[in-house]
Amino acid sequence: MKDIAYLRPQILQEASDYLLAYPDAKLLAGGTDLILSLERKKVTPTHIVDLSGISHLNQVVFENGILRLGAMVTIQELHEIPIVRDKFPDIAVAAGHLGCWQVRNRATLGGNLANAAPSAEMAPPLIAHNAKVKLVSSQGERMLPLEEFFTGPGRTIMHQGEVLAEIIVPEPREGLEMRYSRHALRRSMDISVVNVVVHLQLKGEIVIDVKIVLGAVAPTPIRSKRAEEILVGKKLDNILISNAAQAASLECQPITDVRATAGYRRKMVQVLMERALYSFFKGGAALES
Numbered sequence: 115m116k117d118i119a120y121l122r123p124q125i126l127q128e129a130s131d132y133l134l135a136y137p138d139a140k141l142l143a144g145g146t147d148l149i150l151s152l153e154r155k156k157v158t159p160t161h162i163v164d165l166s167g168i169s170h171l172n173q174v175v176f177e178n179g180i181l182r183l184g185a186m187v188t189i190q191e192l193h194e195i196p197i198v199r200d201k202f203p204d205i206a207v208a209a210g211h212l213g214c215w216q217v218r219n220r221a222t223l224g225g226n227l228a229n230a231a232p233s234a235e236m237a238p239p240l241i242a243h244n245a246k247v248k249l250v251s252s253q254g255e256r257m258l259p260l261e262e263f264f265t266g267p268g269r270t271i272m273h274q275g276e277v278l279a280e281i282i283v284p285e286p287r288e289g290l291e292m293r294y295s296r297h298a299l300r301r302s303m304d305i306s307v308v309n310v311v312v313h314l315q316l317k318g319e320i321v322i323d324v325k326i327v328l329g330a331v332a333p334t335p336i337r338s339k340r341a342e343e344i345l346v347g348k349k350l351d352n353i354l355i356s357n358a359a360q361a362a363s364l365e366c367q368p369i370t371d372v373r374a375t376a377g378y379r380r381k382m383v384q385v386l387m388e389r390a391l392y393s394f395f396k397g398g399a400a401l402e403s
């Protein structure tokens with residue numbers, strides 16, 4: 115491996131300056147994706163810019179109904195923090211499914227999103243919560259919905275010199291229920307074949323609000339807007355559940371890879387959607403694994 119210079123900035127602007135000065139530099143967060151990419155020579159940076167010296171990136175603040183998560187908050191912290199478990203349970207559950215305890219203690223939220231794997235565990239629940247991302251560079255900062263952040267496998271909307279600094283999540287409305295479910299080939303230490311998040315609010319038996327996000331079944335995490343349209347304003351019953359689950363499975367664009375065929379992924383979207391929707395219908399088992 116060729117020599118790589120190591121830099122450890124203390125403030126975000128300095129990190130951004132390094133990225134601008136050295137176009138082949140790479141940011142390092144927990145390293146659970148980056149180090150493997152280095153070993154496999156998928157990336158060959160001239161410089162590594164370690165974000166661990168920028169202390170405020172570790173912060174978690176809940177104030178005035180807004181949760182602010184620094185990009186360096188670890189996945190294990192997300193799984194454990196009481197405010198996340200209490201008000202954003204699907205985020206905490208998704209975090210608990212990422213890798214294993216050792217990986218979760220290194221892996222960061224920012225790294226999971228910036229790596230932009232279609233299967234990124236944390237993206238679907240955060241998109242369902244209308245999360246925004248704050249991108250900072252030495253030229254300024256901008257905020258945009260997480261839903262617009264991903265542009266393809268391994269690609270995001272970030273410009274050269276930008277650092278993902280914070281993820282901002284509004285508190286869910288009273289009465290909104292959340293389900294996260296995933297299917298992987300092993301119970302742990304495996305990337306999702308499919309992950310599904312459903313946020314749904316019922317008034318009596320009528321669906322008054324719903325948001326569905328699917329992971330690992332398209333080049334980026336996607337909303338299933340057709341399934342949402344089918345559900346909203348209608349009585350949640352067997353036929354509606356079956357129609358919505360089928361619409362979601364048709365709406366995704368899965369690929370065949372080492373983990374599953376495209377057809378299997380489509381079928382699993384339908385199965386996980388049906389399970390999630392039935393759990394609301396029947397008064398709800400909590401969050402599924």
Ligand SMILES: Cc1cc2nc3c(=O)[nH]c(=O)nc-3n(C[C@H](O)[C@H](O)[C@H](O)COP(=O)(O)OP(=O)(O)OC[C@H]3O[C@@H](n4cnc5c(N)ncnc54)[C@H](O)[C@@H]3O)c2cc1C
Pocket residue numbers: 140141142143144145146147148149165185186189211212213214217220221222223224225226227228229233234235236276277278279303304305306
């Ligand atoms: C054994 C194992 C199991 C795994 N299981 C899962 C799983 O089940 N689900 C899953 O989703 N992932 C899984 N992963 C992948 C990985 O752990 C996660 O994607 C993790 O959250 C990445 O975070 P990190 O801090 O380690 O990122 P790093 O490896 O440090 O960085 C990843 C990428 O993001 C960039 N980056 C990091 N932080 C920022 C930032 N703040 N701003 C801009 N760019 C940034 C880096 O330059 C790099 O390109 C697994 C990995 C391993 C090794």
